[in-house]
Amino acid sequence: MYFALGVTTIYAGGAMFLAIFIAGFFFIATVLSYAELSSSIPEAGGSSLFSQRAFGDGWAFFAGWALLLDYVITLALSAFSVGPYLGYFFPILKDNVQANVTFTGALILSLILLNIFGLKESAWFSLMLAGFDILTQLSLIVFGDSFFFSNIPKIMHQFSLGTNPTWPHFLYGISVAMVAYIGIEAISQMSSEAKDPAKSVPRAMFLTMGTTVFLYSGISLVALSAMDPKLLSTVWVNDPIAGIAHFIPHVHHYLGPWIAVLG
Incomplete structure (x- = not known):
C-alpha cells in the first residue's frame, strides 16, 4: 500500500478505491485457495509444491521461478519506495532518482545481511514493523474519517467509468492494485513449521485477509477524500501515505515524521 x-x-484515477476493492475480491479468492491447500499439504514449498502435487515437476519448476521473479520485483519496488518517504528528512531521496537508486541498493544489501546473520532479529524486526504499520494505518483511517x-x-463524482478512467486503464489499475495484496505465499511457505497447520495456517491467512482488505479499503477512501486524484498520482505518487498525513489538520506534524520512518 505504501x-x-x-x-x-x-491508471484508475478517481476510481482507485474501486480498483483496490475489486482487487481485494481476487485476494480473498486467493486466500481461500491457499488456506485449503496449505491445511491439506502442510509442507514448505507453497504454490510450487501445490503445482508439483497437481500437475508434476514441470509446472512446479515454472511456478517456483515465477515466484522467485515475483519476490525480486516486490523487493525492488518496496525498497525503492522507502526513499521518497525518508525524503521528509532527506529531500534528495525524493527529488533525485539516482540518489534513491543508490539508497535502494544499499537498503537491499542491508536486508540481505540481516537475514543471513540475524534471522531471529529479522523475524522480531518484521513483527514489530507489522504491528506499528497496522496501528498507523488505523490512525490514518480514524483521523481521516474525522476530518474528511x-x-x-x-x-463518486471524481470519475466516470469508461471515459475517466477508460476501461483498459481501469482494468490495468486493478492489476496494479493487486501488488498491494501480498504475504499469503509467505504464510504458506511457513506452514511446515506450525504446530497445528490444519488449523493455525488457515486462521493466520483469514486474519491477514480481513485485516488487509479492511485497511486498504479504508486508506483508499481516506486518500481520495483528503486530496484530488491528480495530486495523488503526481506529487504524492511515490509516497501516498505521507500525502494523506500531510493533509490531515493538526496531527500532520506528528504523523509526518512517523510515517517517514515507518515507510
Missing part, C-alpha cells in the same frame, strides 16, 4: 496507492491512481467524512460522497 507504493501501490499512487501508481494505481495513475463530508468529502466521501464527492468521491
Whole structure:
C-alpha cells in the first residue's frame, strides 16, 4: 500500500478505491485457495509444491521461478519506495532518482545481511514493523474519517467509468492494485513449521485477509477524500501515505515524521 496507492491512481484515477476493492475480491479468492491447500499439504514449498502435487515437476519448476521473479520485483519496488518517504528528512531521496537508486541498493544489501546473520532479529524486526504499520494505518483511517467524512460522497463524482478512467486503464489499475495484496505465499511457505497447520495456517491467512482488505479499503477512501486524484498520482505518487498525513489538520506534524520512518 505504501507504493501501490499512487501508481494505481495513475491508471484508475478517481476510481482507485474501486480498483483496490475489486482487487481485494481476487485476494480473498486467493486466500481461500491457499488456506485449503496449505491445511491439506502442510509442507514448505507453497504454490510450487501445490503445482508439483497437481500437475508434476514441470509446472512446479515454472511456478517456483515465477515466484522467485515475483519476490525480486516486490523487493525492488518496496525498497525503492522507502526513499521518497525518508525524503521528509532527506529531500534528495525524493527529488533525485539516482540518489534513491543508490539508497535502494544499499537498503537491499542491508536486508540481505540481516537475514543471513540475524534471522531471529529479522523475524522480531518484521513483527514489530507489522504491528506499528497496522496501528498507523488505523490512525490514518480514524483521523481521516474525522476530518474528511463530508468529502466521501464527492468521491463518486471524481470519475466516470469508461471515459475517466477508460476501461483498459481501469482494468490495468486493478492489476496494479493487486501488488498491494501480498504475504499469503509467505504464510504458506511457513506452514511446515506450525504446530497445528490444519488449523493455525488457515486462521493466520483469514486474519491477514480481513485485516488487509479492511485497511486498504479504508486508506483508499481516506486518500481520495483528503486530496484530488491528480495530486495523488503526481506529487504524492511515490509516497501516498505521507500525502494523506500531510493533509490531515493538526496531527500532520506528528504523523509526518512517523510515517517517514515507518515507510
